[in-house]
Amino acid sequence: MTRLSTSIADLVRTPLVVALSLILALLLLGELLSPGFASSSQIMRLLIVASILGVVAAGQNLVILGGREGIDLSVGGVVSLSAVIAGNMMQGSDAGIIPAILACLATGAFFGLLNGLGVTLLRIPPLIMTLGMLGVLQGLLVVVRSGIPSGLAAPGLARFVTQPFLFGVPGMIWLWGAIGVLMALLLRRTLFGYRVYAIGSNENAARMAGVPADLIRISLFVLSGMFAAVAGFCIIGYAGSSFSNVGAQYMLPSIIAVVLGGTPLSGGKGGYTGTMAGAVLLIVLQSILTTLNIEEAGRQFAFGATLLVLMLFYGRGKALRG
């Protein structure tokens, strides 16, 4: 009996369960406050917004899992830059989709590679390396934007992101689901995944066991850049055209989504399923605050305060005594 109750208590404390129950509670609350909040079309819309944050958070999650203070502040810059690149290359024509996605992926991979090389070869702390890279990317954004004023999304991409694709669910959400499955497989079923956890929990031990830690860490940063690039590419499908520094609003929220999903910033523990729930939780929370029809000041205050309360549910640090 005690064992059963402890295992239930453990289950209830699982970040994924916490996040899912909070999402449900918030949806109920939203429906009570404004009927129609939890309607299926509204939920679809929420999921589309969450999926973009979720894709950024996938890369962030990988980098954080890899440990050694892994964090990627440059994702915001990559998202903005690839949104502009995508818009400029598509110019509203479907023929531009493939070149645009390839260009975005290459851009993300390139800057991720630079981050990874700085962090491994020169052993620059990830926070500093990616903070500096963020400045470079924001500068590059100015250069790229001044060439062509503003690009347009290809109609095919806009349809894929916003319109029902299969079983009434937009392609973007399918894509996110597929990324979720792939991430779970990658992390739990492949050698690469095991090695990510290995370097994240104890890098020295992993190195002694022959894990090529630097190579793995570099590929985590490359993947992070590529995920951010995919998100930037999809944003333009959602918004229709590129606008300035759209990625800034994803930088820290992508980290929050990872933390709310149960991956501690120290790395080595957690996974992407929780992060997906964390991303949905963040978006549902923001959406409820928008629905409440209070002014910006109250909305920000409530958002910050709720985040603080939510964080109390997750891996708090150990007390120094005992």
Added chain:
Amino acid sequence: MSMPQSTSRQRSVFERFPFIPALGILVALLILNGIAEPRSMSYGAITGLIKTYLALMFLAVAQSFVVFSADIDLSVGAILSLVNVVVVVLIERLGGGPDSVLLACLVGVLVGTLAGVFNGLVVVGLRLQPIVATFATGIVFTGLALWVLPVAGMPVPQAFWRTYGGRIFEIPFVFYVVILLAVFIWLAVRTKYIIELMAVGDNRLAAYQSGLPVTRIRIKAFALCGLLSAFAALCIIGDTASGDPVVGNAMTLYSVAAVVLGGTALSGGSGSLLGSAIGALILGLINSFVFFAGVSSEWQNFAQGVAVLVALMAGVLVTRRISK
């Protein structure tokens, strides 16, 4: 560990003065600026540079305290914004006389300090990760700032910015503030507190086991951070002469960059307050150099970004080489 004599002597010099590499970069940038545009080294130009970057200098020194104890405060920009609007609105409400300005500034400093204490209680008391927790408290502070003044624009009395931009005994007012900051740093690094703070940052558990009140020391660092962010806000008011509920938010990451440029490791336990102030000036000089070097306007941000990244990386490498 056996080390050649000269290296260890070098090392002890750098250990006592960890801002030396930053000072070197600063001097190099001053020379580069002077070569690119001799007028940029004029008395007036230097005064202008300090006037613009004084707020960031305060903010960088503020950030240093929490970084020393191996924490980080991503809400400093939001605290700056909050204090900015509180002071500006209070001056307006109290009638705009000299008394009201003084009172408003005092309240502003108090608000900043309280915001810092709140951060400390949240991060240390509730044992949350500082990066995410101070991001959240920053949103709370931004909410408060928007409540105090929803849109940017309320002007401050002429006397305020006239003083900040003016001269006393023929010497620009901002130079006195710089001296004040220098005296503060000079006093701060001689306190027992800073040694305890470094000990906590170096090894929290060991500090606790040797009997240091770790919790109180860390909360105090956040409080000092809030206090100095409030002074940064007063500088911003002097520079911009108006209230803006989000004026400081973009400065948060620059404060972190300035701390790193100043030779302080984010892992805590070592570093230099003076270095952080120098780091803020380095950021300013990089920007002005890119401008004076004739980089076309659309490439300026990129060139600045690259230069800052290179300086950050060089700073980390040099600091590590020295402390090894």
